[in-house]
Amino acid sequence: MSKLTRSIHPAPVFPEKILQFGTGVLLRGLPDYLVQKANAAGRFGGSIVIVKSTDGQTDEFSDQDNLYTVAVRGVQQGQDVAETTIVSAVSRVLAAQSQWKEILMLARNPKLQIVISNTTEVGLNYVEESIFQQPPQSFPAKLTAFLYERFRSVGGSRAKGLVVIPTELVTDNGLKLREAVEKLSEYNELGKLFTKWLKFHVRFCNSLVDRIVTRPTEEAKQALQQEAGYEDELLTFTEPYHLWAIEGDDRVRQMLTFADASTPQIIIDEDINFYRERKLRVLNGSHTLTMPLGYLLGLETVADEMRHPFMSRFIESLMLNEIVPTVPDYGIPGMDKAAVAQFARDVLDRFRNPHLDHLLLNISLQETAKMQARNVATIQRYFETFNAVPKLTALGFAAYLLFMKAVREEKGQFFGEINVAGGGVLTYPIRDDKAGYFYGDWKTVKKGTPATVDAFVKSVLSDKTLWQVDLTTLPGFTDAVAENLNAMLSSGVEKTLENALS
Template sequence: MNSSTVTPISTMDKLSKALIPTDTPPERVLQFGTGVLLRGLPDYYINKANQQGTFNGSIVVVKSTDGSTDEFARQDNLYTLVVRGVQQGQPIAENTVVTAISRVWAAQTDWKEILRLAQNPDLQIIISNTTEVGIQYVEESIFQHPPQSYPAKLTAFLYEVFKNSGGSKKRGMVVIPTELITDNGLKLRDTVEKLAKYNELGRLFMKWLKYHVRFCNSLVDRIVTGRPDAERYQQLGQELGYEDNLLTMTEPYRLWAIEGDDRVKEMLSFAQADSSIIIEEDITFYRERKLRVLNGTHTLSVPLGYLMGMETVYENNHHPVMSRFVQQLMLTEIVPTVPTDTMPDAGPAAIEQFARDVLDRFRNPHIVHLLPNILTQQTSKMQARNVATIQRYYDKFGKLPQHMALGFAAYLLYMKAVNVEGNTYYGERSAAGQTQSYPIRDEKADYFYQLWQTVDVHDPASVRQFVHSVCADTMLWGADLSSLPDFADTVTEYLSDMVTLGVEATAAKWLPA
């Protein structure tokens, strides 16, 4: 594009209701959190349902953290969701102006107004995403303005609903946390009940809470990266014809699995708008599928790619050796081990299709997913995502999963710190012919640092002792990986090659074209 024909985005009209007139449906949803995941998934779904006429409800958003809500107010709470990527081999490019948000309030300054929403009989749905640490029990008064923790804010609001309705079952609520923790709904309910007891809210409130407030476990799956870099943002502004400071980038794939019965389905009528919203009484299958296939593949492949010099998931899945490794790891070793007993009919086909979708997602050039962000807390992720998968592979096939062993060896090398500054441990990798330092953000960094100090990398026996010691640590893995036939010895061979031949040469050696 000729630079002389480009209109600076700062001189364009700003997205607002003056530019795109919209109606505001009744406020039916209270949302705690302003993050991009909520904008790219639940808010998108509700907006879509409104457009289809299956919901007719708007969202009141509460900004739980400190900070201004002016960026929403300046745009009349509108924003553009930009979808880019590939789905089943077809390029996807969609732009949607999301108009479902009616108001955005700050908990720190607008708490009284937020509590007044409890008087609204239309408002029966609460959604949240307050990060993984948001659902924690903090012993505090819910009568502060505002309470500090999210569960305390939620308890205060539910108590206000209870008081205003006289404990009526007609004012029952559905609460759907989307925080990325297992059994998020059950954990949030437990925390709210503890706060209710601590604040002595009474037996009748506890009874109303038990019978008329449904806390639903849920699983969200969509990569939402928010506003892109300046160059891409300028390009999108030219395409859209207006400035949108809340512009949000996301991928085509989407899933929201919610545990609930027919009553929950009735209350969440927006679910009719999109087949990727799943409401079932047990969502274990969807959680297990994502944990093993998507997350497990990341944990076993990202250390290898990062040590070879990759920076993003896209790069990792376009490198000739790494792309082959990821695909073979996922399709031949991980997919066959995912349990299908919770979904016996559609299970195998659903897992296979999900894996194909994940490969499309990994290859999306429009989503910048940085490997260092994935590499945080690798040890706990390895235990949660991959140990059971390795064991299941042995149970099913009775032999070594070679790709998993190679990924595990790369993980051990990634955890090798060569320098310590304060409380931060640093490893080293070779990239573009240069040695680069990286921080090891893992609570087991010191554990591995101490073990690596005892290793002579040029002595195969020393490397073998290190690998067997780590694999046999049942406190680390909840299992003895050294007891699996050939696993520790093969990991030793791969690791020895990596420290002598180099990581990329080792991968090429064991993954021939």
């Protein structure tokens, strides 16, 4: 079978308009995919230069003439979706370690308009260093060096300003990146004129990306390559749903010509908090509240949860009846309760996607911090709205406490255990900074003594260092969590879940 190259898939060459820091699957399956679609529709007419910082190897791209395939598989509004797109929008992939001078030369390109990044969450952090290294170490320093070279080559021209769109999963990612660049400018003494150009002519946009993008399993990869008729080492696998919300004004809209009325998946608005809050509460919050329950039932993936008769009902009811009503309503079409409810239905479709192996244990990383960030405000808002206990949320919270019950510690790593079908025991890692805290607190719980469970729950819920609030002040919530936890310890997880849904 032939490798995917331009000899078997000829593609037009467009001017280089985008510089992208990062080669990961999220960028390939969302921004780059959307640029490809816009080029195919005759809207953008630009290509992407990618900077690879992690190592000096770019062969996986060059061997395929910078082409790769995005395979979309899943369910959308009840309909099966299967689409395959060859992305030819990438013109070059440059290694920062060996081609830094070539990257800086790109700063002089008058057609360049946009910078996109997806490094890591910590990749936006400020690191005090010289930007004149070859190359600088941190991403903000690399970007500062690139912008300074741009400034020097264009003489501070307003017309040659850029739009910078980080896509890292950090709140206010654009503002955080701008702050790091400004600090680096000051530390490196780049001058008042550069600072002025940076302030007025380089627009840093907060953005939110929402799409599950993965590398396919080897089995899925082989099947997709047989279907396509070529080999693709960069084959990217993704769900149908996708959203890219960008905080910007008319100038940003004019620059991002790959977004228009025909691409509702790209939202450019001066305030994207609605989309961030909706995703955080509905998608991320439901993951955090349902993962422990599903895993304690012996399930492995989100799709497994949606096939389970009790878990599927639990997830749907929790999402639609306890989370959706608490998401702030802007009161305008597209940013109202109807939009939140539609998003929830889309999320349920995404959870049902049989093509994605979304492992529950991966979702469990730093569960305590996620519970605080994603669900505490939802619980408070539910009480404010209904003056009642969110019963399924209380059950999910109790399951989280049980999931955090470590049975042993080995070299600073904590492990929990669950009983599985056939009488076996499954050991799992508790990858949470608060695992030691719970390991100690669980020792106060005596088997067959509900009062010690009640005291444990009250102690945890009242701890402001965990939740930033005292959750025991919410009438009835402590009792509901303790009752569910006692039931799971005495009657089992599945029976407790079944009773909660009856």
